[in-house]
Amino acid sequence: MYLSQRLSLATAVAVVLGTALPVYSLNAQDTGTPDEEGQNLAQTKRFLSPLQFERIATFPVYLNLDSDSDLKTETAAEIIDVSKDGKTLIYSDSPGGKVGFIDIRDPDNPQPAGTLGMGGEPTSVAVVGRYALVAVNTSHSYANPSGHLSVVDMWNRVEVTTLDLGGQPDSVAVSPDGRYAAVAIENERDEDLDDGALPQAPGGFLQIVDLTGRPTNWRVRTVNLNGLADIAPYDPEPEYVDINERNIAAVTLQENNHLVYxxxxxxxxxxxxxxxYSAGAVDLDAIDTVEDDVIRLTGSLSQVKREPDAVSWISRNLVAIANEGDYEGGSRGFSIFHRQSGLKFDSGNSYEHIAVRYGHYPESRSENKGSEPEGVEYGRYGSRDFLFVGSERGNFVAVYRIDGASDPQFVQLLPVTNGPEGLKAIPERNLFVVASEVEDAGEGLRSTVTLFRLQAGQASYPTLVSEGEPPIAWGALSALA
Known part of the structure; x- marks a missing residue:
């Protein structure tokens, strides 16, 4: 297997003489539930695609450490993007205070290409032309946040200039036409202050960067997000931003459970x-809500706030969000919204059931946010539209075929190392890339970047897949060595 998981004997599957013996099983039951807007929390259908994503390489990020560094030095890949020619990856390395580069001219054999210090904590990165825009957090306290946008020349690997952002940045995006960048200034809350309760000043906002002329001539404009959300309206905490072809930025206010355009x-x-508008709430049935080392899909939760993290445009008017949760919610799936008319689709418990079905469900997170979908990415490969939804705790990415908003069809599960954070579709090269951030050198667990290629045929991932609905729960394979 590609990953380390906390597994339970109670949920293990023993494979003896070629026979899978489930220790724990459930009877099938109806789990469809309408949400507060009358939309169906539909079970996503399995789509037998003639093309699937095959893992071709995994790059351990520590290979980018300097030759004189201790190989156990903490380093991680979080948010990731690719150069204009599709041959160099750049990732933010928060613990290392730098950005890293990976040479993928031969994607089957990625090579370390060095790092560049950022003078703070890089939180996000996006590429425009020859430049990489790196959001850098330089805050010394929650009450006095600060940060800047570092403009890096990817050809020469040097910092060209910096732009003051006036707060703590969390996400940066570039418009498809290269005219604008948008930076979500979160000014995140102190979770140790009053148990993390909102509001906590100062509130966040959005910064727009006009990318006209040379980087030294770029200018920053501020968008006030106060007074929009019902939850802590004067403490907006923008988490993520994405921009469509009409230069409309979709912004998630995660703790505020809100979407802004x-x-x-x-x-x-x-x-x-x-x-x-509000991101709304969901009723969930047939999920595990008790941390007892047994996956029991018998629990339910009522009116769980979605609290979206990542957002991605999937058409001119539709966005997909990953409902991770951070404050009072986390609905264990993903949703699709129309910019004007609101909710069009919610995955309900089906994303959670995929994790269970493939043995990737993190039972130790059952009383929190389950598989915790955090990242979402869209890519059009030829005439095929794919949506990728990353599970931070389940260590996988679920791949869907999408045709509008009504019926995403599950294609496959991509296993990755612990903590998938950054997702990047590279359709021009039929590639998809995942940056996994969890790093614990002492335990032999290293942050990685995993590369997949879209190709004909079924992907090779030896595993068992539970049939039926709800699925039979399992958590490990043994006797395969």
């Missing part, structure tokens, strides 16, 4: 915000 072309404060 911003017109990046407008310089008038009165019409920058096009619309906004």
């Amino acid at each position: 911003v017109d990046l072309t407008s310089i008038d404060d009165s019409d920058q915000i096009l619309n906004h």
